[in-house]
Amino acid sequence: MRRHILTKLLLASTVLAMGASSVLADANLVFRFNDSERDEMRAALDEFEAANPGIKVELQTIAWNDARDQFLRESAVGQGPDVVHIAFVWTQEMAEAEAVLPLDELTKYGELPNGFDDFIATDLTMYEGKAYGLPWTADTWAMVYRTDVLAEAGIDDLPTTWADLRKDSEIIKEKTGKTGFSFPAANQVWFPANYYLWSNGGNFIEADGNGGYKVGATREQIADDMNYFKGYIDDGLAPRSILSIDEPQDPALMQGLMDGSQAMALMPTNTYRQLLGAYEQAHPGEDIPFNSGVMMAGSQAPQTHLGGRTLAVNANTEHPEEAWKLVQFLSSAPIFEKYYTNQFPAQKSLLSKIEYRPEELGFAKELADHTRTWGAYADSGVGVGPLWNLTARAFGTALSGQSSTEQAADDLIAEINRMLGK
Amino acid sequence: MTISPKMRTRMTIFWMLLPTFLILIGFYLFPTLYNLELSFTDITLLKLKKGGDFVGATNYSEFLTSSTFRDIAINTVFWLTAISVTVRIVLGLLFALLLNSKFLKSMRLTTIARLMLLVPWATPPVVAVIAWRWLLDPTYGPINSWLLSSGLISDPIAFTATLSTVWPAIITIIVWNTTPLIGVSLLAALQTIPEDLNEAAAIDGATRWQQFRFITLPYLMPTISVLTLMSVIWTFNNFVYVWLTTGAGPGTFTNVLATEVYMKAFIDLRIGYSAAIGVTMAVVMAFFGAMYFRYFGLTDMQDKVG
Known part of the structure; x- marks a missing residue:
C-alpha cells in the first residue's frame, strides 16, 4: 500500500513538473535591437534570463537604415527575430505587411501594468482598429x-x-x-x-x-x-x-x-x-x-x-508567450533606470517620474508642450x-x-x- | 536496340553539361524570369506575403517618362561609366607599359612596383570608399590640409558635397580601386608580344611611337576590348561607390540607375517598379554587349593581330 502511494506521489510530482515546464517551455528568443547601447541591453537581458530560467535571448543588432527592410523581407518568408525594435512610424507598415502580431493576441498572456492607454503615440501603432506594437521609448528633437x-x-x-x-x-x-x-x-x-x-x-x-x-x-x-x-x-x-x-x-x-x-x-x-x-x-x-x-x-x-521606438512581436514567432514576456520586461521601469538610460520611456506613468538634469530641461519642455x-x-x-x-x-x-x-x-x-x- | 557511337558521344556530352545547365537555370534563369515577372506588378515590400497585382508596362512607362530619368541616365552613362572606364583603360595601359619598361628593370624596381599596383585592387571597395572619404574630408582630411598649407586654396573644399567636385571625387575612388586589374591584365598581354618584332621594326627604322602604334597596340587590342566590355558592364551596374560616397547626393546630383533601384525598392518600398529599372538596365547592357561584339568583336581584333 505504502509502495502504491509512493508510486502515485512520484507520478503526480512528475506530471506537475511537466505541467510547470509547459507553462513556459524552454525557448530561445531573438531580440533585434538597433541602438548603440548594446552592452547595456545585454546586461538587461541577462537579468531577464536569470528571472526566467526557461528563456534564452539572443541579442541581434542591425543598422537603423536597414532595419525596416530587413525585417519585412525576413517576415515575408517566415523568418526574423521574435521581438523587433522598430520606429513608431513603421508599425502600421509592419501591420499592413502582416509581419507583426496584434497586441490583443498577446495580452492574453499578461496584461500591461497600467494598461495600453498609459503609452503615448498609440495612434501610430493602430492599423484597421487594432494595435500592433507597444510604444517603448519617446523622443523628440x-x-x-x-x-x-x-x-x-x-x-x-x-x-x-x-x-x-x-x-x-x-x-x-x-x-x-x-x-x-x-x-x-x-x-x-x-x-x-x-x-x-x-x-x-x-x-x-x-x-x-x-x-x-x-x-x-x-x-x-x-x-x-x-x-x-x-x-x-x-x-x-x-x-x-x-x-x-x-x-x-x-x-x-x-x-x-x-x-x-x-x-x-x-x-x-x-x-x-x-x-x-x-x-x-x-x-x-x-x-x-x-x-x-x-x-x-x-x-x-x-x-x-513626437518620435520614438516600438517593440513588436514577429508574426512568425514560435514563442509568442515568451516574446510578450520579454516585451513586458523591456517596458518596465528598471530598464530605463538601470540600462537604457539615454532614452525616455514611452509610458506616461514613467515619463512623469523622470528627474531631468538642468541642462536637459529644454528637451523636457519640448516633449511636454511642443510635440x-x-x-x-x-x-x-x-x-x-x-x-x-x-x-x-x-x-x-x-x-x-x-x-x-x-x-x-x-x-x-x-x-x-x-x-x-x- | 544499339546506340550508335555518335549518339553515345552526344549522350555523354548531354550528361556532362546537365549540371551546368541546372545551375544556370536555378541561379540565373529563374531569378531573371522572376524579376521580369515582378516588373509587371505593383508589388511592394509591404505586399510580399499577399503578392502584387499585374499592372502591365506601367512601371516601365512611369520610369522612362519620369522627370528624373534623363539626369539618372546621363549620370550613369556619361559620368559613372564612360569617363571612369576611359580613365581606367588609359591609366591601366600607362601602368602596364611602365611596369614592362626596361627602365624599371634596370632600377630593380619591377617587383616592388607590381606589388604596389596590386594594393588598391586588394582593398575592398567599402574600405576604399571609407578611406577616401576621410582623405577628402574638409575638416580632418589630409588632402585639404595639404592644399591649405601649400597655399593652393584658402578655404577647405567639401569634395563630396560640392557640385563641381563630387563626380571627380567618385571617379577618383573608382579609378584608384580598380585600375590595377586593367594594368595587370595588360601587363600580362604585353609580355606575350615577341621581342623580335620590335627589334626587327627598330632595324627597319621604326620610332618608339611607331612600334607602339603598329605592334604593341594591335597585340593589346583583344585584351583591351575584353577589359573595356567587362569594365563597362561592371561599372554601369555598380552601386557601391556612389552610394557609399555620396548616397546619390547632394540632392539627386549623383543618382545613377543602381542607386535608383535601391531607393525605389528599399526606401519607397516599390519592388515592382524597382524590378522594372533592373530589367531596363539588363536590356541596355545586353544591347550594348551585342553591338560591342558586332562592331569591335574579338574575332576581328584577332584577325588584325594576325
Whole structure:
C-alpha cells in the first residue's frame, strides 16, 4: 500500500513538473535591437534570463537604415527575430505587411501594468482598429547650445525664433569666427525642414477635410523653408560640407560642439545625452557648458515631432508567450533606470517620474508642450519613409544649388501629389 | 536496340553539361524570369506575403517618362561609366607599359612596383570608399590640409558635397580601386608580344611611337576590348561607390540607375517598379554587349593581330 502511494506521489510530482515546464517551455528568443547601447541591453537581458530560467535571448543588432527592410523581407518568408525594435512610424507598415502580431493576441498572456492607454503615440501603432506594437521609448528633437561660445559672442538670451537663430549665428561668426548654428543637411534635413514649416503654418501633407489628403503648404512656403537653411550655407555661416552630413550624431557636428567651434545645433534626446556623457568623460569635474531649449518659433509656436521606438512581436514567432514576456520586461521601469538610460520611456506613468538634469530641461519642455506625431504623413498612405526621402532629396537639390528653391519646391509638390494619387 | 557511337558521344556530352545547365537555370534563369515577372506588378515590400497585382508596362512607362530619368541616365552613362572606364583603360595601359619598361628593370624596381599596383585592387571597395572619404574630408582630411598649407586654396573644399567636385571625387575612388586589374591584365598581354618584332621594326627604322602604334597596340587590342566590355558592364551596374560616397547626393546630383533601384525598392518600398529599372538596365547592357561584339568583336581584333 505504502509502495502504491509512493508510486502515485512520484507520478503526480512528475506530471506537475511537466505541467510547470509547459507553462513556459524552454525557448530561445531573438531580440533585434538597433541602438548603440548594446552592452547595456545585454546586461538587461541577462537579468531577464536569470528571472526566467526557461528563456534564452539572443541579442541581434542591425543598422537603423536597414532595419525596416530587413525585417519585412525576413517576415515575408517566415523568418526574423521574435521581438523587433522598430520606429513608431513603421508599425502600421509592419501591420499592413502582416509581419507583426496584434497586441490583443498577446495580452492574453499578461496584461500591461497600467494598461495600453498609459503609452503615448498609440495612434501610430493602430492599423484597421487594432494595435500592433507597444510604444517603448519617446523622443523628440530640441535645440542644444554651447553656453560658453554664446557668452564669448556676447549673447545673453537664447534665441526663440528662426530669425533670432540666424541673427545670433551672424553675431557669433562676426565676433568669434566660429560656427553659430549648423545642421545635418543631407538625409535628416527632413527634421528641421518640418519644424520650420510647421512653425510657419505649413505641412507637407495634411487632411483635406473631406476624408482625403493634400499638400499643406504653398510653393512659396516650401521655397522659403529651403531658402532659410540654404542661407546658412551660401552665406558661410555653416560649412558646405554639411550637405553630405546625414545625421546630427555625425562626428563632424559632434566634434564642433565638443571642442566649442560650433555654438548651436538641433538633435534628438539620446544624441544629446551621449554628447553630455562624452563631454563629462573628456572633462571630468568641470562645469558642463551646454544647455538645451525648445525649438524655434516662426509665425506660430514651435513644434517638433513626437518620435520614438516600438517593440513588436514577429508574426512568425514560435514563442509568442515568451516574446510578450520579454516585451513586458523591456517596458518596465528598471530598464530605463538601470540600462537604457539615454532614452525616455514611452509610458506616461514613467515619463512623469523622470528627474531631468538642468541642462536637459529644454528637451523636457519640448516633449511636454511642443510635440506632435507625424499624423497625416503616416495616415495618408504615402508613408513617412518615402515622404522623408523625397523631401530630403528636394532640399538637397535646392541647398546644393542643383536647382533653384522654387524649382525644387515645385518638383516636391508635384511628387507628393503623385504619391497622393492626384 | 544499339546506340550508335555518335549518339553515345552526344549522350555523354548531354550528361556532362546537365549540371551546368541546372545551375544556370536555378541561379540565373529563374531569378531573371522572376524579376521580369515582378516588373509587371505593383508589388511592394509591404505586399510580399499577399503578392502584387499585374499592372502591365506601367512601371516601365512611369520610369522612362519620369522627370528624373534623363539626369539618372546621363549620370550613369556619361559620368559613372564612360569617363571612369576611359580613365581606367588609359591609366591601366600607362601602368602596364611602365611596369614592362626596361627602365624599371634596370632600377630593380619591377617587383616592388607590381606589388604596389596590386594594393588598391586588394582593398575592398567599402574600405576604399571609407578611406577616401576621410582623405577628402574638409575638416580632418589630409588632402585639404595639404592644399591649405601649400597655399593652393584658402578655404577647405567639401569634395563630396560640392557640385563641381563630387563626380571627380567618385571617379577618383573608382579609378584608384580598380585600375590595377586593367594594368595587370595588360601587363600580362604585353609580355606575350615577341621581342623580335620590335627589334626587327627598330632595324627597319621604326620610332618608339611607331612600334607602339603598329605592334604593341594591335597585340593589346583583344585584351583591351575584353577589359573595356567587362569594365563597362561592371561599372554601369555598380552601386557601391556612389552610394557609399555620396548616397546619390547632394540632392539627386549623383543618382545613377543602381542607386535608383535601391531607393525605389528599399526606401519607397516599390519592388515592382524597382524590378522594372533592373530589367531596363539588363536590356541596355545586353544591347550594348551585342553591338560591342558586332562592331569591335574579338574575332576581328584577332584577325588584325594576325
